[in-house]
């Protein structure tokens with residue numbers, strides 16, 4: 389049998405208990421990776437579904453709060469001692485929350501930065517020394533197409549998702565010499581279980597959302613997994629510091 393795209397690779401996917409992260413973890417495993425799911429919740433559903441995939445890699449769930457430095461260090465320590473390497477890090481865990489700027493409290497602002505930026509920083513910071521020691525690494529950061537659209541009631545969220553683009557570009561130029569690439573994906577509104585995605589899945593905002601899209605159907609988590617898999621592969625070795633927009637081709641005005 390031909391070797392799978394990610395055979396023998398060690399991949400960490402944050403926030404993969406549900407939603408986009410779950411679909412990403414499933415595809416990486418289907419393509420041969422050993423997947424470690426770092427989520428606040430136990431990722432039983434994802435681990436079980438990966439176990440059903442024949443001739444795939446495998447998955448384990450290590451409950452981790454990515455905003456807690458000690459928990460992140462413990463996670464990376466476990467991965468290092470079990471596998472000795474980290475090839476792929478998908479910084480997917482994130483918080484989405486709508487709030488008009490007038491009502492946006494400093495607490496909510498800080499909490500958004502904590503999860504969407506500090507968590508991504510801690511995970512990248514802890515993983516990169518191990519990637520460097522193997523002269524290979526793929527970091528993929530999940531941003532949002534709201535950064536191009538200027539969507540209202542999301543100032544705190546959009547700020548963090550634009551911050552991810554700056555993080556991606558600057559970090560890429562420091563780690564490229566070690567065989568590590570860093571890229572971002574700006575995700576369109578996707579039919580996931582929660583929070584905005586659940587409304588999309590119910591269909592009551594589709595009529596407003598779909599007309600400006602070139603592709604007239606709702607985006608699904610599986611639509612994202614393929615591009616993540618490509619950016620995680622050896623085939624993408626010359627692509628770094630980039631942001632790829634995956635949103636069905638929403639027209640920007």
Ligand SMILES: NC(=O)c1ccc[n+]([C@@H]2O[C@H](COP(=O)([O-])OP(=O)(O)OC[C@H]3O[C@@H](n4cnc5c(N)ncnc54)[C@H](O)[C@@H]3O)[C@@H](O)[C@H]2O)c1
Pocket residue numbers: 402403404405406407408409426427428429452453454455479480481482483484503507530531532533574575576577578579580581582583584585
């Ligand atoms: N779904 C969409 O419409 C959409 C659109 C644009 C961007 N995105 C981005 O895609 C990513 C995934 O989105 P989703 O809709 O699947 O999210 P989701 O809310 O369905 O799932 C997020 C997961 O992250 C986990 N998580 C949250 N905080 C955590 C923490 N501190 N430590 C560890 N895990 C934590 C949650 O437990 C959950 O399993 C996010 O970064 C999100 O901003 C999603």
